[in-house]
Amino acid sequence: MTTDVHAHLLLPGLHAEVERRVPELVAEAADLERRRNGVESLQASGAMIGARIPKLTDLGARLAAMDAQGVDRQWVSVSPNHFYPWAPEGLAVWVAMETNRLVAAHVAGAPDRLTGLGVVPLQHPERIVECLDDAILGRGLAGVEISSFAGDVELSDERLEPFWARAAQLGAIVFVHPFGCSLDERLDRFYLSNTVGQPAENAVALSHLIFAGVLDRHPDLKIVAAHGGGYLPFAVGRSDRAWHVRPEAHRCEHAPSTYLRRLWFDTVVHDPVALRHLVEVAGAARVVLGSDFPFDMGLDDPVAFVRGAELPAELVDRILSANAEALLESRVRA
Structure with a gap:
């Protein structure tokens, strides 16, 4: 069963309700996006998303697109614009639980083909565990999608320790997918906000996890990194060098490169050479098919991309199917 672990869902009704409740905060967030992305990119993205609304919202359109791609199963997570990292506590918890409900309802329309991932309010660490439980135990989802940071909360934050412990206990998948980049206006042209910003955010988020020793304390975590990490x-050799020579970078038990084999990475790297390198440094068991469906920065034909990367057939089979299935095996079921 070919499985795509990186596919998105848009929730227009939920966003409309958030906008109705806190219009001033939505306006402030939109202004930040204009500064981060630039008007030209926002206009292009608006047209792109508008053309893809059926695939982002309609179950039949999703399944037809999967058939065309040769994908048997998708892990469905919301578009990261639904993270709302600026939302105050009460609204953030409501958004998380409503998102979990809506994702569960969407995947319930084709349970043999879709697996759902919920969300948690990353900016409110004290409320995360209850929202994780809501996703996994309350809605039967396989895990949650989180951003690379939210407000003052980095993934190394000590306040997230209960979340990591509970995610490991439940066998929940944690899909790390950035939204926005703290480099802000430096990336406001040429679509650098995505082409540079997203890979940078992935690298920063995973480095926080590694250097803070999160993976030492919670070795059973199932963390999947979007965009190939x-x-x-x-560039993990530079991290290893820092671990060897800098005392403030020596807070994890092993060299940073060794932790790449404790994480999972999707195949949205757009370059067969990069995919082969990812398999080399992370291991054949730690790479899973992803497409970023249905956005334009994703892989239009994700299966063909993997098959064309000149990898051994046994590795191709693992990437397309077996590795993702193994990730789901030990999760707690509602």
Whole structure:
């Protein structure tokens, strides 16, 4: 069963309700996006998303597109614009639980083909565990999608320790997918906000996890990194050097490169050479098919991309199917 672990769902009704409740905060967030992305990119993205609304919202359109791609199963997570990292506590918890409900309802329309991932309010660490339980135990989802950071909360934040412990206990998948980049206006042209920003955010987020020792304390975590983990797998030698020579970078038990084999990475790297390197540094068991469906920065034909990367047939089979299925095996079922 060919499985795509990186596919998105848009929730227009939920966004409309958020906008109705806190219009001033939505306006402030939109202004930040204009500064981060630039008007030209926002206009292009608006047209792109508008053309893809059926695939982002309609179950029949999703399944037809999967058939055309040769994908048997998708892991469905919301478009990251639904993270709302600026939302105050009450609204953030409501958004998380409503998102979990809506994702569960969408995948219930084709349970043999879709697996759902929920969300948690990353910016409110004290409320995350209850939202994780809601996703996994309450809605029967396989895990949750989180951003690379939210407000002052980095993935190394000590306040997230109960979340990591509970996710490991439940066998929940944690899909790390950035939204926005703290480099802001430096990336406001040429679509650098995505082409540079997303890989940078992936690398920063995973580095926080590694250097803080999160993976030492919670070795059973199932963390899947979008976009092939960004820049980190391709520059991890510099992290290893820092671990060896800098005392403040020596807070994890082993060299940072060794932790790449404790994470999972999707195949949205757009370059067969990069995919082969990712398999080399992370291991054949730690790479899973992803497409970023249905956005334009994703892989239009994700299966063909993997098959054309000149990998051994046994590795191709693992990437397309077996590795993702193994990730789901030990999760707690509602």
